[in-house]
Amino acid sequence: MKVLMLFQETDEDIASRTGPAAEAYWGQWMAYSGTIAEQVVGGNVLNGDEHAVTLRIRAGERQIQDGPYADSKESLGGYMILDVESMDEALELASTCPAAATGAVELRPVVEMPAGVG
């Protein structure tokens, strides 16, 4: 099964991507992704909330606002798609994620489309 793993990172986490803490920040992510490389199908690092733009169309009117859809203490800092046997395995892999200790890791099973759809 495919599972989307969303990394909710704190402002401090995202700030430490540059500057004196950068080496520690990227080092732990490199080390972590190394341990799950076999199960990772893909993924990306995302810029913080201040770079987000959200669009809605309501009654034919476009509404564009700066910032993320969901206002929360954490930013969506990145994501990975895992190929795993079960949610148990995905949780186990998420349990050593650096974002888990400061922010949060959300796991979302990907819907398997029947053949011919999409």
Place this chain on the structure above:
Amino acid sequence: MTDRRRPPSDDVAEQVELAARESYGRLLAWLASRCGDIATAEDALADALVDAVRRWPDSGVPDNPEAWLLTVSRRRLVDRVRRDVRQDEIVAAASLRLQQEALEAAEAPLGGGVPERRLELLFACAHPDVPETMRTPLMLQTVLGLTADQIGSAMIVAPATIGQRLVRVKRRIADEGIPFRIPEDDELAERVGHVLDAVYAAYLTGWDGAPEDGGVGQGLAGEAIWLAGLLVRLLPDLAEAKGLYALLCLSESRRPARRGPAGRYVPVDEQDTDRWDHDMIISGEQALWLAARLRQPGRYQIEAAIQSLHAHRARSGVTDWAAIRDAYAVLVEQYPTLGAAVGYAASLGRTDRVTDGLAVLDELDPDTVDRHQPYWAVRAWLLASAERGVEADVAYERAIGLSSDPAVRSWLRDRRGLG
């Protein structure tokens, strides 16, 4: 009205919770052993607890809340069994007889307190027909009344998933008639082993936790120690129950010292011994001594002896690594586990036998060590000691990636920097 014994209602809720915590496992064990069905027993007990919350604000908390809960939950159990019998028209004769017996037993008068049936319940939870991964969750729920949220969090399983698995395993126990009884002598040792292992597994869920979070991060360590203590009381002639209790006390005694200034991780041989919990050490040492007097050696006693050797540093000022290595050698030979092999390898490295230590690690199955953080941490340190820097770096990287605790990660980073 005002002078009536009527505590405010949240006080009652607290009283119910207190009575439940103290009595839950005892009441459930008794009810489940009568009807052979944990789920039905749980429902009956839950009904009684709801009754208590509803009635106690008006009637006052009874003098003996446990006896009250027992009476009400017995009545509820009878109601439920009767209802089930009526609903299910085609009840197998055997099952009917069982239910009749349960009814009679539940209705029979009972003197004094609740009879002790928790040991029988523990044996049912750790029965060979119960999947190994479900034994610990089942014990935690039935004996301690923990919720699926609490159990799932500690065991890294989604609460809904663990909830479904608990329902299935309880049904299996009822359907297959897994007995609530203490096994005969010829199988007792093996069956007790399963019970002890499940309690130890509960303890290990809390091992990585940080101590300064005040309760958070300890997983189920407290619950596991409580269960181990219960087993010591229920099985007074069994040395390994005392061995497990000693192991848990001695390990737990060091929790306060596992963090230094600024939350830094401190390994066992560098910890400030003044910060060890010395009462806990004494409890552990006493249990180990009482276990040794029974002259039934076993895995948990050896593991406790190793922790006791670490504890000796509080008096001697030095860690006797040679003695620890010799104890690990016995453990690996008689009770081989991954953890024992990794501990043995580390102790070999500590006594200037780095190559031997690496040889022990090399013999382990690559699949089982793949995600075992202690294996990679010890391997990295041994490789660095053997001046195999490039390989050490790879192993450090893996150990860092497998650590869930940021303090351990930065400690490993510093170590790698030294190599």
